[in-house]
Amino acid sequence: xxEPADTRTPAAGTAxxxxxxxxxxxxxxxALVLATLGMTVNFWAWSLLNPLGPQYRELLGLSPFALSVAxxxxxxxxxxxxxxxxxxxxxxxxxxxxxALSAVAILPVLFLALFDSYPALLAGxxxxxxxxxxxxxxxxxxxAWFPPHQRGFALGVYGVGxxxxxxxxxxxxxxxxxxxxxxxxxxVAALLALTAVAFxxxxxxxxxxxxATAPFWPRFRQAIGLRLSIDLAALYAITFGGFVAxxxxxxxxxRDTYELEVxxxxxxxxxxxxxxxLTRPLxxxxxxxxxxxxxxxxxxxxxxxxxxxxxxxxxxxxxxxxFLAIAAALGLANGAIFALVGQRVPASQVGSVTGVVGAxxxxxxxxxxxxxxxxxxxxxxxxxxxxxxxxxxxxGLVYAAWRFGSRTASVAA
Numbered sequence: 128x129x130e131p132a133d134t135r136t137p138a139a140g141t142a143x144x145x146x147x148x149x150x151x152x153x154x155x156x157x158a159l160v161l162a163t164l165g166m167t168v169n170f171w172a173w174s175l176l177n178p179l180g181p182q183y184r185e186l187l188g189l190s191p192f193a194l195s196v197a198x199x200x201x202x203x204x205x206x207x208x209x210x211x212x213x214x215x216x217x218x219x220x221x222x223x224x225x226x227a228l229s230a231v232a233i234l235p236v237l238f239l240a241l242f243d244s245y246p247a248l249l250a251g252x253x254x255x256x257x258x259x260x261x262x263x264x265x266x267x268x269x270x271a272w273f274p275p276h277q278r279g280f281a282l283g284v285y286g287v288g289x290x291x292x293x294x295x296x297x298x299x300x301x302x303x304x305x306x307x308x309x310x311x312x313x314x315v316a317a318l319l320a321l322t323a324v325a326f327x328x329x330x331x332x333x334x335x336x337x338x339a340t341a342p343f344w345p346r347f348r349q350a351i352g353l354r355l356s357i358d359l360a361a362l363y364a365i366t367f368g369g370f371v372a373x374x375x376x377x378x379x380x381x382r383d384t385y386e387l388e389v390x391x392x393x394x395x396x397x398x399x400x401x402x403x404x405l406t407r408p409l410x411x412x413x414x415x416x417x418x419x420x421x422x423x424x425x426x427x428x429x430x431x432x433x434x435x436x437x438x439x440x441x442x443x444x445x446x447x448x449x450f451l452a453i454a455a456a457l458g459l460a461n462g463a464i465f466a467l468v469g470q471r472v473p474a475s476q477v478g479s480v481t482g483v484v485g486a487x488x489x490x491x492x493x494x495x496x497x498x499x500x501x502x503x504x505x506x507x508x509x510x511x512x513x514x515x516x517x518x519x520x521x522x523g524l525v526y527a528a529w530r531f532g533s534r535t536a537s538v539a540a
Contacts, residue, residue, distance in 0.1 A: 154331070155272035159281055161330055162265040165225050166288025168318045169261035172232050173205055174295035175239065175315060176252055178393040179303060180379050187245050194379065195500025197245070199493050200252040202371055205259020206489025213263035213482025214346055217339040221268025225261065226326035229319045232258040236319065240312030258319075262288070263485045267478035270469050271333035276415060279466030283411025286404065286461060292374040293400035296393045304390070339478075350479035355471055358530050359464050360487035362423060365523040366460040368491020369430060369453070369516065374400050376496040377450070380509060385443050399450055403458035410462020414470075419463040420531030424524050426463075429456035431520040438513035461488075 176183070176198050184194045216224045235254035242251065265285050273281040302311040339346060350356055377396035381387050387395070413422055433453040437446055464484070472480045495516070502512040 155281075155333070158272050158330070158333070159269055159284060161325060162221070162225070162269050163285050163288045165229065165322045165326065166261050166265050166285065167291040167294065168315070168322045169229060169232060169258040170288055170291025171295045171299075172236055172255060172291075172315050172319060173201055173259035173261075174292040174374065175236065175255065175299060175311065176201065176248065177292070177374065177376075178296045178300045178378050178389075178396070181382055181389045181392075182300070182303065182308075183243070183248065186243065187248075189245065191379075191383075191500045191504045192497070193245065195376065195496045197248045197252060198376070199496045200249055201256035201259060202489055202496070203493045204253055204256025206256075206486045206493060208257050208260030209263035209485040209489060210347065210482040211343070212257075212260045213267065213478040213480075213485065214339075214343050215478075216264045216267045217346065217476070217478035218343075220332040220336060220338065221264050221271075222326055222330040222332050224264045225268065225330070226323045228257060228261055228264060229323040229326070233316045233319045236312050236316045240309045240316070243308065259489060260485075263478065263482045266465065266468070266481040266485070268332070270477050271336040273469075275470055278469030279411035279413075279415035279419075279462070280408060281411070282465045282469050283408035283462040286407040286411070286458075286465065289370070289404040289407065290401060293397040293404065296374070296378065296397035296400060300390055300393050339476075346476065346479045347483075350476055350483050353472070353476070353480065355467070356480050356483050359467060360484045362523055362527055363461070363464050363484050363488040364491030365427070365519055366423075366430075366457050366464065366491075367485075367488030368493075368495065369520075370400075370403050370457045370461065371489060371492025372495035372499075373450070373453070374492075376499050380499065383503060384440060384509060385446075395447070399454045402451055403454040403461075406455045406458030407462040410459035411466045412462075413459070414463040414466030418531075419467050420527050422463040423460045423527045423531075426456035426460035427520045427524040427527065429453065431517045431524065434513045434517035434520065438510045438517070440508075440510065 180194050180198055183189060183197065184191075189197070212224060212228065232255065235251045235257075239247070239251040239255065265288065266282060269281055269285045270278055299311045302314065374396065377399055378389070378392040381392035381395055382389065410422060410426075413419075430453050433449040433456070436449040437453075440446075441449070465481075468477065468480060468484060495512070498515065499509060499512040503509055
């Protein structure tokens with residue numbers, strides 16, 4: 128299918144085109160910082176249940192499978208929610224959508240502060256998942272502020288907002304233990320309120336940004352009709368899916384496998400998330416300077432080897448090295464993938480394509496925790512689940528080399 132005529136990157140003579148080709152409008156770094164902080168807070172909210180999994184399992188008497196479902200529900204909703212929210216950002220702009228999303232996310236956070244039954248966890252997690260869709264709001268918001276040769280790095284910096292998962296892993300169980308089970312939820316609700324106010328008060332869309340005028344479904348069909356969308360969605364399902372899966376399930380895995388205390392397991396999981404987050408801007412920066420698919424192929428090779436090492440249940444020191452290597456590789460690959468979005472996707476479709484690719488990544492993180500919980504419940508071991516991860520990484524490696532190795536992948540299908 129040929130690229131639709133109304134989705135071309137703006138011409139150099141237009142206001143949008145000039146903003147894309149110049150060094151960027153004044154205020155672009157303020158917008159980048161605001162979006163990154165907004166994503167950080169929303170991702171903390173999105174990840175509130177993950178580090179508290181062991182407490183809820185003991186408090187409510189949950190099986191490993193039931194717990195894995197509870198922590199995976201927000202991941203599923205956050206994934207699917209990226210499609211409409213990415214399209215909404217193309218239509219209404221990141222300023223309004225980010226403010227509205229942060230305000231809405233306060234409701235499930237306060238609900239979970241008051242109710243701790245298993246049905247409440249599922250119901251609260253269902254709505255809480257919307258906070259994870261903030262990723263698809265910030266990508267087009269940031270992308271519009273920067274010229275093409277800086278977008279890989281800028282979007283990589285925005286990806287540092289993934290650190291909200293690390294903040295949740297590190298602080299949420301400690302606040303729970305020190306101040307009681309309600310305290311972490313009240314803190315996050317307050318931060319979400321500040322985020323919503325900040326976007327209304329000081330946030331603004333890029334000067335060259337133009338709202339998309341076509342209805343949602345035609346724009347969605349155009350987004351999924353781009354060959355590049357499908358390619359990047361498949362790869363992001365593996366790389367970001369792996370990041371989300373480990374961020375969600377690593378505390379439980381470490382406690383079951385190495386009998387660590389809850390706080391220790393959560394802190395180690397936070398280290399995984401921090402490293403993956405910090406290497407993401409590096410991946411974007413490198414992708415601005417060399418073929419991104421080289422970085423993606425190499426990263427997936429590291430993931431495959433690291434998962435095999437971890438599958439044998441080695442000493443915790445070697446397991447730590449393996450997991451940190453996986454974290455760094457996933458961060459580099461994620462940065463490279465969204466550098467390709469910023470570089471090759473028509474400007475008017477960045478939000479819609481981000482929604483599709485981001486949804487695939489989130490869905491990639493939904494199934495692994497459930498598989499890991501089911502495998503552990505059936506075998507009392509995680510080896511099979513980790514070997515499956517290695518197989519999937521190898522499949523992604525072959526796919527990336529095939530689609531991008533011999534030629535530059537075209538945008539149009």
